[in-house]
Amino acid sequence: xxxxxxxxxxxxxxxxxxxxxxxxxxxxxxxxxxxxxxxxxxxxxxxxxxxxxxxxxxxxxxxxxxxxxxxxxxxxxxxxxxxxxxxxxxxxxxxxxxxxxxxxxxxxxxxxxxxxxxxxxxxxxxxxxxxxxxxxxxxxxxxxxxxxxxxxxxxxxxxxxxxxxxxxxxxxxxxxxxxxxxxxxxxxxxxxxxxxxxxxxxxxxxxxxxxxxxxxxxxxxxxxxxxxxxxxxxxxxxxxxxxxxxxxxxxxxxxxxxxxxxxxxxxxxxxxxxxxxxxxxxxxxxxxxxxxxxxxxxxxxxxxxxxxxxxxxxxxxxxxxxxxxxxxxxxxxxxxxxxxxxxxxxxxxxxxxxxxxxxxxxxxxxxxxxxxxxxxxxxxxxxxxxxxxxxxxxxxxxxxxxxxxxxxxxx
Ligand SMILES: Cc1cc2nc3c(=O)[nH]c(=O)nc-3n(C[C@H](O)[C@H](O)[C@H](O)COP(=O)(O)OP(=O)(O)OC[C@H]3O[C@@H](n4cnc5c(N)ncnc54)[C@H](O)[C@@H]3O)c2cc1C
Numbered sequence: 209x210x211x212x213x214x215x216x217x218x219x220x221x222x223x224x225x226x227x228x229x230x231x232x233x234x235x236x237x238x239x240x241x242x243x244x245x246x247x248x249x250x251x252x253x254x255x256x257x258x259x260x261x262x263x264x265x266x267x268x269x270x271x272x273x274x275x276x277x278x279x280x281x282x283x284x285x286x287x288x289x290x291x292x293x294x295x296x297x298x299x300x301x302x303x304x305x306x307x308x309x310x311x312x313x314x315x316x317x318x319x320x321x322x323x324x325x326x327x328x329x330x331x332x333x334x335x336x337x338x339x340x341x342x343x344x345x346x347x348x349x350x351x352x353x354x355x356x357x358x359x360x361x362x363x364x365x366x367x368x369x370x371x372x373x374x375x376x377x378x379x380x381x382x383x384x385x386x387x388x389x390x391x392x393x394x395x396x397x398x399x400x401x402x403x404x405x406x407x408x409x410x411x412x413x414x415x416x417x418x419x420x421x422x423x424x425x426x427x428x429x430x431x432x433x434x435x436x437x438x439x440x441x442x443x444x445x446x447x448x449x450x451x452x453x454x455x456x457x458x459x460x461x462x463x464x465x466x467x468x469x470x471x472x473x474x475x476x477x478x479x480x481x482x483x484x485x486x487x488x489x490x491x492x493x494x495x496x497x498x499x500x501x502x503x504x505x506x507x508x509x510x511x512x513x514x515x516x517x518x519x520x521x522x523x524x525x526x527x528x529x530x531x532x533x534x535x536x537x538x539x540x541x542x543x544x545x546x547x548x549x550x551x552x553x554x555x556x557x558x559x560x561x562x563x564x565x566x567x568x569x570x571x572x573x574x575x576x577x578x579x580x581x582x583x584x585x586x587x588x589x590x591x592x593x594x595x596x597x598x599x600x601x602x603x604x605x606x607x608x609x610x611x612x613x614x615x616x617x618x619x
Contacts, residue, residue: 213239216330216339218322219470221248223482223494224345225306230502232313239339240315241322241332247303248347249483250491253367256302258390259517260295261370265397266519276554286398288375295370327477341479343501345494348467348483355440356382356463362446363461366391376400376459380448382440384411386516387464389423393518396432403456404434411436412516416528416573418561423522423575426557488512511590513583520544520558521579525587526571527563538564540596542616544576549607553577560612562586567595578609585613 215231217224220242228240245252272284310317322332324344330337350365352358358365366387378401381388388404389412396402404411404427410420411427411434427434441449449455469484479501480486482494488509496507516522529539540563545556558575560582572586589599596617604614 210336210338211239212338213237213316214339215239215341215343216337217241217343217345218324218330219248219345219347219482219484220244220246220317221345221347221482221494222250222491223347223484223498224248224343225310226495226498227343227345227481227502228315228317229309229313230499232310232315234502238313238315239330239337240310240317241320241330242317243319243321245303246306246310246317247299250494251299251302251306253370255491256299257295257370258366258387258394260298261291262390262394262397262517264291264294265394269397286375288372292371324475324478327475342477343479343481343498344471344475344484345480345482345498346470346484348469348489350463351466351468353463353465355443356461356465358463363443363463366462366464369460369462372460378458378460379403380405380456380458380461381464382461383464383466384408384434385414385464385466386412386514388462389516389522390518391462391464392427392432392434396430401458402432403458404432405438405440405450406434406436407439409437412522414514415522416524416561416571417530418559419522419524419573419575422558426520426575490514508591511587513580513587515580515583517580520555520576522575523579523583524571524573525583526569526590528571528573529561529563532563532565532570536565537570540564540616540619542612542619544609544612546615547607547609547612549609549611550577552607560616562596562613562616564596567597568593569596576609576612582609582613585610 214236215238217228217240220240228238232238268286271281320332322330324330324342327342360368375398379395381392381404384404384406392402392404411423412420439451441451447455447457467489469486471484481497481501483489493512499505511525513525541561544550544558550556555577561573562569563571569590574582600617604610
């Protein structure tokens with residue numbers, strides 16, 4: 209039996225479902241294959257569940273430390289099963305929304321493992337699907353490294369940690385990328401003794417080095433332990449020896465050292481979008497690639513924002529200071545402690561750093577409450593080549609964190 213479609217898409221994560229919905233809404237006959245749950249890693253095992261648990265951990269932390277604001281709460285307790293339940297409710301609600309959007313776009317959604325045969329044919333459960341165009345959006349999975357293979361009990365992946373039966377007393381996190389940093393914050397907020405091991409010279413190795421150093425300073429005050437330029441030497445009976453000779457005995461280990469593409473071999477003529485494209489592994493990048501494919505709306509890949517959630521947020525785009533030649537750029541810098549709003553909210557840790565060349569912004573690096581939204585304002589200016597002089601003409605509301613952008617421009 210053979211069925212024919214305009215577009216066949218394998219993978220129902222942000223890349224795949226966005227492409228399917230947009231193509232379906234254009235009146236195309238679309239078939240989408242998903243072997244697991246619609247929403248992919250982002251909704252089921254990534255962005256959404258981690259940010260839901262992170263939010264709860266911050267709430268817990270705030271309630272426990274509210275004395276500064278004249279609020280005292282005694283016997284603050286945490287029901288971990290409710291944390292997991294809440295996470296599942298959020299996922300479920302959002303998944304229903306995507307499923308409805310697929311239905312409204314008249315996408316044929318098939319729950320099955322699919323195989324792309326060539327650039328015109330997909331096979332699933334013994335049925336062949338002929339497609340004028342094929343999109344592969346099969347995403348990525350936690351990377352397995354030698355000596356740290358997941359046993360799903362002691363050595364956990366970012367998938368495993370989402371369904372812990374109970375909170376551990378202590379955790380070792382291997383890797384300080386976005387996933388490692390966010391989980392360090394979650395665990396530390398919940399009062400778990402948290403240690404990070406990072407091979408690079410600084411935490412968050414992909415960030416501007418001043419951002420990395422600031423996060424290290426903040427982690428020190430938050431009593432999150434970390435070792436940089438350190439690796440795991442050996443693991444014996446749940447005892448971990450580090451390359452610096454130290455030995456630690458965490459209750460669990462989260463291994464967050466990158467992701468492997470879900471692809472065996474590239475097939476010519478097939479479009480690869482999202483994580484599997486091997487470019488930037490972020491949900492919004494996947495979504496923009498899907499829209500580029502289907503609607504032909506291009507985007508500037510170099511202006512993809514990176515955000516690490518938690519308190520304070522960390523967000524950046526464009527050039528880092530270490531990418532630029534000394535004396536070839538201007539650095540505009542303001543500390544959050546200079547802003548009224550930061551004091552009102554007791555969120556004074558961090559800074560806004562804007563790098564310019566010839567009066568145009570080439571990079572922005574923000575450590576602050578609302579950094580994700582602040583960065584978006586700078587991105588609009590960067591995308592449209594708005595000069596810093598033009599930006600100075602804008603009236604920023606007071607008291608806001610946005611004022612920091614305005615203040616930075618005069619520095
Ligand atoms: C812990 C964690 C936190 C994250 N937080 C963020 C964040 O805050 N912001 C952000 O932008 N990004 C975040 N990410 C990254 C983000 O989740 C990914 O970039 C995004 O999900 C990629 O989307 P995708 O559609 O390319 O692939 P995926 O989301 O991986 O989806 C691929 C889908 O394809 C399906 N599939 C694979 N092979 C087949 C097959 N042969 N047949 C049928 N179906 C198949 C899979 O089951 C999966 O559902 C996070 C990731 C993790 C792990």
